[in-house]
Amino acid sequence: MAVHSPRDPVKDTSLTATSESPGGRGQSVKCPVLRARGITKSYKRGIWPRRRDLLVLTGTDLELCAGEIVGLVGENGSGKSTLMKILVGALDADAGTVETAGRVGYCPQEPLLYERLTCEEHMQLFGVAYEMNADSASASAESLYDSLGFGRWRDSQVVELSGGTKAKLNLALALLPDPDLLLLDEPYAGFDWDTYQRFWDITAQRRDAGRSVLVVSHFVTDQQRFDRLVEMRDGRAWPR
Amino acid sequence: MTILIARKALADYARRPLNLVLLVAVPVVMVVALQGQLASFSKLLSTVTKPTHLEVATAGWAAAVVAGLAGFFQVVGSRDTDRRLATVSGRGSGPVVAGRLLASAALAAAAAAAALAALAARGGIADPARAVPTILVVAVIYVAIGVLAATAVHSEMNGALIVTTVCLLDVFVGSGLGGGSSLVTRFFPLHFPTMILTSQAANHAGPVGDVGWTAIWMVGLTTVAIARLVVTTRPSTHRKRAQAIATVTASATGSTAVLPAPVGPDSPVSPFKAKPAPVPATSRRLRLPSSHLGAGLLAAAREYRRNRVLWALLVIVPVSFIGLAAAQTPPTPMPVSLVDGARQFTTMLSLRHIHAAEMASIATALLAGVAGLFVITGSASGDRRLVLSGFRPRQVLASRLGVIVGAAVLTTAVSLTVSAAFFSPRFWVEYAGAELLIALTYAMVGVLLGPLIGRLGGLYLLLLLSIVDAGYGQTVMFHPSPPGWGAFLPARGAGRLLLDGAFTTGFEQYGHLLLALGWLAVLIAAALATFKHQTGMQPIRHLSAVPAGDRPPNTNIDVTEEKSCATRAIPPKPTLPA
Numbered sequence A: 001m002a003v004h005s006p007r008d009p010v011k012d013t014s015l016t017a018t019s020e021s022p023g024g025r026g027q028s029v030k031c032p033v034l035r036a037r038g039i040t041k042s043y044k045r046g047i048w049p050r051r052r053d054l055l056v057l058t059g060t061d062l063e064l065c066a067g068e069i070v071g072l073v074g075e076n077g078s079g080k081s082t083l084m085k086i087l088v089g090a091l092d093a094d095a096g097t098v099e100t101a102g103r104v105g106y107c108p109q110e111p112l113l114y115e116r117l118t119c120e121e122h123m124q125l126f127g128v129a130y131e132m133n134a135d136s137a138s139a140s141a142e143s144l145y146d147s148l149g150f151g152r153w154r155d156s157q158v159v160e161l162s163g164g165t166k167a168k169l170n171l172a173l174a175l176l177p178d179p180d181l182l183l184l185d186e187p188y189a190g191f192d193w194d195t196y197q198r199f200w201d202i203t204a205q206r207r208d209a210g211r212s213v214l215v216v217s218h219f220v221t222d223q224q225r226f227d228r229l230v231e232m233r234d235g236r237a238w239p240r
Numbered sequence B: 001m002t003i004l005i006a007r008k009a010l011a012d013y014a015r016r017p018l019n020l021v022l023l024v025a026v027p028v029v030m031v032v033a034l035q036g037q038l039a040s041f042s043k044l045l046s047t048v049t050k051p052t053h054l055e056v057a058t059a060g061w062a063a064a065v066v067a068g069l070a071g072f073f074q075v076v077g078s079r080d081t082d083r084r085l086a087t088v089s090g091r092g093s094g095p096v097v098a099g100r101l102l103a104s105a106a107l108a109a110a111a112a113a114a115a116l117a118a119l120a121a122r123g124g125i126a127d128p129a130r131a132v133p134t135i136l137v138v139a140v141i142y143v144a145i146g147v148l149a150a151t152a153v154h155s156e157m158n159g160a161l162i163v164t165t166v167c168l169l170d171v172f173v174g175s176g177l178g179g180g181s182s183l184v185t186r187f188f189p190l191h192f193p194t195m196i197l198t199s200q201a202a203n204h205a206g207p208v209g210d211v212g213w214t215a216i217w218m219v220g221l222t223t224v225a226i227a228r229l230v231v232t233t234r235p236s237t238h239r240k241r242a243q244a245i246a247t248v249t250a251s252a253t254g255s256t257a258v259l260p261a262p263v264g265p266d267s268p269v270s271p272f273k274a275k276p277a278p279v280p281a282t283s284r285r286l287r288l289p290s291s292h293l294g295a296g297l298l299a300a301a302r303e304y305r306r307n308r309v310l311w312a313l314l315v316i317v318p319v320s321f322i323g324l325a326a327a328q329t330p331p332t333p334m335p336v337s338l339v340d341g342a343r344q345f346t347t348m349l350s351l352r353h354i355h356a357a358e359m360a361s362i363a364t365a366l367l368a369g370v371a372g373l374f375v376i377t378g379s380a381s382g383d384r385r386l387v388l389s390g391f392r393p394r395q396v397l398a399s400r401l402g403v404i405v406g407a408a409v410l411t412t413a414v415s416l417t418v419s420a421a422f423f424s425p426r427f428w429v430e431y432a433g434a435e436l437l438i439a440l441t442y443a444m445v446g447v448l449l450g451p452l453i454g455r456l457g458g459l460y461l462l463l464l465l466s467i468v469d470a471g472y473g474q475t476v477m478f479h480p481s482p483p484g485w486g487a488f489l490p491a492r493g494a495g496r497l498l499l500d501g502a503f504t505t506g507f508e509q510y511g512h513l514l515l516a517l518g519w520l521a522v523l524i525a526a527a528l529a530t531f532k533h534q535t536g537m538q539p540i541r542h543l544s545a546v547p548a549g550d551r552p553p554n555t556n557i558d559v560t561e562e563k564s565c566a567t568r569a570i571p572p573k574p575t576l577p578a
């Protein structure tokens, strides 16, 4: 196996700084950490000659500050996932600007995973993707196995996992690098109650550490968990 | 419900307009363009038949190819949904299976109609009473084969490989081209139908007769396919517990407002409880290297290493295809023009040797192409996420190419070994290199086609290209030099190298080597551009709120890389409503 090479020391320092003293960074990261302006998006649907545009976003503005948990609500099909994808750069908007500060972690609505790789291999691969050093990646992975409670599936391939465990891995890959900004698209669909509670514990910890979280949610019963709610309606984001 | 399922299946096929275009184009190309080549080929093998007869047979094969793949993709993509439908409907698998059968019948009819239309356009159908029903039967046989494959495999790639292999064997080794005499080919599904189409009487049909055997094949395969469909869509009855879980899951995600039951591994009803993975000691677990490229390559390799059937197919397919084709070819001497030293000359070569060499290139082209097509499409969504997390598209592509090149090398090595059983090339390195070049070129064709037109369309095109280009575009079996039009296709350079390496000792083909490398380079560039376009991250501007020094250097938003960042603001399109 390839020997793990020591990382660039400069990178290492800042990495530690990121994970250990977020408060210090809080001085510079104020508001906003995410700023989206005038996002429009339409999908092309159908086959010619019955091709038509479906307008989903009509000029969405959204801002997120450091240390905020914001809930993104709205009917099915109101464009929440579309907005998320544009914010993270997975989809191109027709118009508008997106600006972000720091690292972004994204948890897609559908688990996007490799069927024949194990949980552990996913963690390692994405650890490399985020340019984390091997030790901090594995430490972060261990704590996620622990807090989300799927450690005993670490060596199972994704095809063998239950839906809920897939969702856990899907979320864990977004949390792995402890990003400054978390964009979570219905992350807890399929979680059991315990895991659901632990998810909110993790989120609260992140907030206290100055991270920002944008969560697509349908459970408005959990309103008190959010600092504020934003509703998608008519292709725009409205405060609620 | 039956009608609904059938309509949905057909709409799904037509969703990509290209599939419809290819439904017509495949038979037209096979009948119009290949018929002449096939005719000379079949004459060489001193088998069949009048050209018109062979034309009809070609139409039959075209229908088989189109119908087989259409049937396969129709069923393979909807197995789980079908089972779920059967479970929730409470009426068993009957209506669902009937729907699939209806759709399959329609696809078979469409394939047969397209083939017959191509035949009619080419110069009329000489003997409609013979051709129309037989081609229809051929299409039905192949839809059944496609459905069977779809119910048997887990991976789309493996199933597609099986269906195309059966097709190729039937066409190139079967009774039309290979001659009806061989014992092995009598067991091919299209053996007797081809006998009917080419107006030959098989003298081994016995009292049942050619028509009888054809009917037996059709009825037999259809019955088995239906039985398999019923088994794979039937709600399980022998395990009460499993059914209970299936119902819970189905109703929870269905339209009813039942809350999802907790089906995590820790929940009491978990179907996965039985199999907790053993946790190996940490030291035994392999670590991925820390470089992007290294980790990507290793992860991709591990992922595909676990698809054992694929690697088995990559060995079995060339062995059976090349072996059978060459074994059937008589060692008749043929004039072929070659270059040795500075001198061009025409020499007599054994037809069997040429055929073995050329079948090897068709087989490697097709298999490597399929590997490229399915590997690149199989992981597309995961790859996008990897790019969002910090990989560069070219690093991800390189990781996938590692697996694809592995598949290409394996199938090339097997093809070489098999063809070596029939003749020994004069200049091994050149011969093997040429074969590998063909494989890599077609692997890149697959990688390019996958994101552009998807699996079904890509597979149709790969089949056509590997036969038209690697096969007939570069062949020297009919004339001392290959056809002129073949010079514009990707396999020309490597095809010439192949012959040169096989039959001359020196190496002079610098021009053709350059041509082959040029094609490869262009295809790699095009594939990379397509992959970047599909997988690449949209540029996002970095907020200045974080002073540059404070920002973690490992952010996945790279301002320096994306030059267009500052200008991401796109003016609104005029078509947007106020």
Ligand SMILES: Nc1ncnc2c1ncn2[C@@H]1O[C@H](COP(=O)(O)OP(=O)(O)OP(=O)(O)O)[C@@H](O)[C@H]1O
Binding pocket: A043, A044, A045, A054, A056, A074, A075, A076, A077, A078, A079, A080, A081, A082, A083, A109
């Ligand atoms: N790739 C696509 N092509 C065409 N239309 C699409 C595509 N993706 C989404 N849409 C349409 O855009 C609209 C918004 O979809 P989106 O997924 O953003 O909704 P959502 O708010 O996330 O809904 P949900 O709560 O169900 O997740 C929907 O009408 C959907 O049908």
Ligand SMILES: [Mg+2]
Binding pocket: A080, A081, A082, A109, A185
């Ligand atoms: Mg959504």
